[in-house]
Amino acid sequence: QKEVEQNSGPLSVPEGAIASLNCTYSDRGSQSFFWYRQYSGKSPELIMSIYSNGDKEDGRFTAQLNKASQYVSLLIRDSQPSDSATYLCAAPFSGGYNKLIFGAGTRLAVHP
Amino acid sequence: GAVVSQHPSWVICKSGTSVKIECRSLDFQATTMFWYRQFPKQSLMLMATSNEGSKATYEQGVEKDKFLINHASLTLSTLTVTSAHPEDSSFYICSARDQTGVDNEKLFFGSGTQLSVL
Numbered sequence: 571q572k573e574v575e576q577n578s579g580p581l582s583v584p585e586g587a588i589a590s591l592n593c594t595y596s597d598r599g600s601q602s603f604f605w606y607r608q609y610s611g612k613s614p615e616l617i618m619s620i621y622s623n624g625d626k627e628d629g630r631f632t633a634q635l636n637k638a639s640q641y642v643s644l645l646i647r648d649s650q651p652s653d654s655a656t657y658l659c660a661a662p663f664s665g666g667y668n669k670l671i672f673g674a675g676t677r678l679a680v681h682p
Numbered sequence: 683g684a685v686v687s688q689h690p691s692w693v694i695c696k697s698g699t700s701v702k703i704e705c706r707s708l709d710f711q712a713t714t715m716f717w718y719r720q721f722p723k724q725s726l727m728l729m730a731t732s733n734e735g736s737k738a739t740y741e742q743g744v745e746k747d748k749f750l751i752n753h754a755s756l757t758l759s760t761l762t763v764t765s766a767h768p769e770d771s772s773f774y775i776c777s778a779r780d781q782t783g784v785d786n787e788k789l790f791f792g793s794g795t796q797l798s799v800l
Binding site for chain 1: 688714716724725726727728731773775787788789790791792793794796
């Protein structure tokens with residue numbers, strides 16, 4: 571069973587802090603990973619994609635991938651109340667780009 | 683990024699009726715589209731892969747006769763929930779990739795359809 575696991579949270583951080591979201595996956599063949607943000611009642615929005623070990627930065631977001639340990643994380647710097655949402659980690663089935671498996675999502679709450 | 687349009691945004695129907703949901707790729711052609719379902723406070727579950735010009739591929743446990751998928755053109759896929767019942771009430775989301783674009787590995791989502799069956 572190929573799985574993507576996330577802590578459901580909620581993760582509560584104060585405004586301006588760094589929020590750290592973690593995800594583990596079971597399929598060692600997975601080559602690409604995606605972080606989506608989903609506001610309540612809305613569809614997911616792609617935030618980051620990462621394919622290589624190490625860090626990838628985009629504005630306040632940094633994705634980290636460690637294939638040996640099979641985990642991928644998302645750091646949000648200078649967290650804002652508008653970042654409050656559910657963050658979904660996703661990886662393709664069988665290492666390909668075709669179908670994506672989603673984790674259950676981590677709910678982030680940024681409080682003023 | 684690529685734009686995927688989904689319609690309607692929400693629908694309320696009586697038990698036993700059928701509901702059609704449309705998914706369009708607006709600025710690209712999609713030979714494959716994906717239909718997901720999401721229950722409250724749960725993650726997205728892939729229901730089926732819609733293939734242009736051929737039969738859809740359904741995930742285990744999804745009834746193909748209940749969830750009819752048609753992908754008649756490179757920009758349109760439809761999901762019809764037949765004889766809907768209250769347990770079918772859910773958030774249905776379609777998605778697609780622009781496989782000719784620079785973001786060809788990224789999955790873009792439609793805005794979703796909230797179905798409520800009375």
